[in-house]
Amino acid sequence: MSEENTKDETIQIEDKKRNKILKVLSFIFLIAGGLWILSLFFDxxxxxxxxxxxxxxxxxxxxxxxxxxxxxxxxxxxxxxxxxxxxILLDDQEYRIKVKQAEADLASAEGNLHSLQQATVTSLSNQAATKAKLAGDMASLEKAQKDYERFRNMYADSAVTANQYDQVVAKLKSTQAYLKAGENELQASGSIAKQSQTNLEAAIATVARKQADLEAAKLQLSYTIITSPIDGYVGxxxxxxxxxxxxxxxxxxxxxxxxxxxxxxxxxxxxxxxxxxxxxxxxxxxxxxxxxxxxxxxxxxxxxxxxxxxxxxxxxxxxxxxxxxxxxxxxxxxxxxxxxxxxxxxxxxxxxxx
Missing domain, CATH: 2.40.30.170 (Efflux pump adaptor protein, beta barrel domain)
Structure with missing residues (x-):
């Protein structure tokens, strides 16, 4: 009988301990839940x-x-x-060929420019020579006109023969014709000089464009070498x-x-x-x-x-x-x-x- 009472007392003590633990845990959970709810509204x-x-x-x-x-x-x-x-290095053979082509085009354009420069110098020289010749023709015409005036008066006074007078008239007309031809020649040489100057300006522009083409070809060639623009770590x-x-x-x-x-x-x-x-x-x-x-x-x-x-x-x-x-x-x-x-x-x- 005493052993059964001892067992019952032990069971009751364990139940009380268990109940206390459950109460404590429930209280902790209740407080934690309350704090969590409060944290939703307050920081x-x-x-x-x-x-x-x-x-x-x-x-x-x-x-x-x-x-x-x-x-x-x-x-x-x-x-x-x-x-x-x-x-990275890329195959640059094609780009090197383009550079050589651009160099050849530039050399050809520069040669054409030198030729046109010489042609311009020649045309300007011809124009200057024509102007000088025209000045001489004008002087000759002035003399021929004076001779004509003098001989006309003398012919009227029968101081010269008709043959002499005719020669003076012919000389005047010949000089006028030479002067007209000289003026036409001067106009033509001026046109040639102007055209030469225009061609020279076009050749200068062509050389500049070919130089730009060469620089562009060299730039494209440089792109075949890919380098890092910054310090860092490659991925x-x-x-x-x-x-x-x-x-x-x-x-x-x-x-x-x-x-x-x-x-x-x-x-x-x-x-x-x-x-x-x-x-x-x-x-x-x-x-x-x-x-x-x-x-x-x-x-x-x-x-x-x-x-x-x-x-x-x-x-x-x-x-x-x-x-x-x-x-x-x-x-x-x-x-x-x-x-x-x-x-x-x-x-x-x-x-x-x-």
């Missing part, structure tokens, strides 16, 4: 935080500016490169020797490692408490939650949805009020050496003190 946090944030960096997409087959690739994926380093390598590269085709992407920042997408209800110059704690997930100091630089002038390719249309009748996100730019307050392990695209958590 008890001392920080504004978001885990919708990533490390960003400028990425330079290197595009080919000429078409050709790849003969050499001088980089590997994830390789550090410097500004001016050669990345994936998707090309092989022998591949055909077309103009404007991206051949490599370079990450500008010296400049990284964080883009944190805060809820629209949070941004009112975020100001430029506020201190920030940046927690990098990939580095075992390593913390870095940062500072708020600026915030986007619009929500992320406004910059999307297909903006939501709230006038369709399917409107559901969804909290929007505003991108905030945050810069690291750390040296490049300290950020060597922080890579663009990493997820981070951002905390900003209120």
């Amino acid at each position: 008890f946090s001392r920080n504004e935080s978001t885990n919708n944030a990533q490390v960003e960096s400028y990425i330079n997409n290197i595009a080919a500016r000429a078409t050709g087959h790849i003969i050499t690739i001088k980089f590997e994926a994830n390789q550090a490169i410097k500004k001016g380093d050669t990345l 994936e390598r998707n090309l092989s020797v022998g591949d055909l590269v077309n103009t404007n085709q991206v051949v490599a992407s370079i990450v500008l490692k010296q400049k990284i920042w964080v883009t944190a997408n805060f809820k629209e209800t949070q941004v009112g408490k975020i100001k430029e110059g506020q201190k920030v704690t940046i927690i990098v997930d990939a580095l075992n939650d390593k913390k870095f100091n940062g500072i708020v630089v600026n915030s986007s002038p619009a929500t992320g949805a406004k910059f999307s390719m297909v903006e939501p249309d709230n006038s369709t009748g399917n409107f559901v009020k969804i909290t929007q996100r505003i991108p905030v730019k945050i810069e690291f307050e750390a040296s490049p050496e300290d950020l060597i392990d922080v890579k663009p695209g990493m997820n981070v958590t951002v905390e900003i003190k209120k």
Whole structure:
């Protein structure tokens, strides 16, 4: 009988313990639920935080500016490169031929220019000689007219014979004819000189165009050597020797490692408490939650949805009020050496003190 009473007492004690534990757990859950409900209406946090944030960096997409087959690739994926380093060499045989053709065209145009320059000099000399000859003819005409006037008066007074008078008249008419011919010759030489000058100007323009063609051909030839415009780290390598590269085709992407920042997408209800110059704690997930100091630089002038390719249309009748996100730019307050392990695209958590 005593053993049964002892067992009953033990069971009762265990039941009481169990009930106490259940009451305590229920009380804890009740308090936790109450705090959770209160947190929906009141903000008890001392920080504004978001885990919708990533490390960003400028990425330079290197595009080919000429078409050709790849003969050499001088980089590997994830390789550090410097500004001016050669990345890819294209087959340049066709472009070298075009340069030689442009050089030959320029030489021909320059030869034609020299010929026209000489022709212009000759035409101007002929024009000057014709002017001098015309001046002599005018002097001869003046003398012939004076002789004619004198002999006409003398013939009227029977001081000279008719034969002598006829000779003076013939001389006057001959001199007038020579003068007329000289004027026509001067006009013709002037036209020739003017045409020569026009041809010379056209030849000068042709030489300038051929020089431009040569420079363009050399420029196209230079595009067969693709170099890096910046210091950074090259991304994936998707090309092989022998591949055909077309103009404007991206051949490599370079990450500008010296400049990284964080883009944190805060809820629209949070941004009112975020100001430029506020201190920030940046927690990098990939580095075992390593913390870095940062500072708020600026915030986007619009929500992320406004910059999307297909903006939501709230006038369709399917409107559901969804909290929007505003991108905030945050810069690291750390040296490049300290950020060597922080890579663009990493997820981070951002905390900003209120």
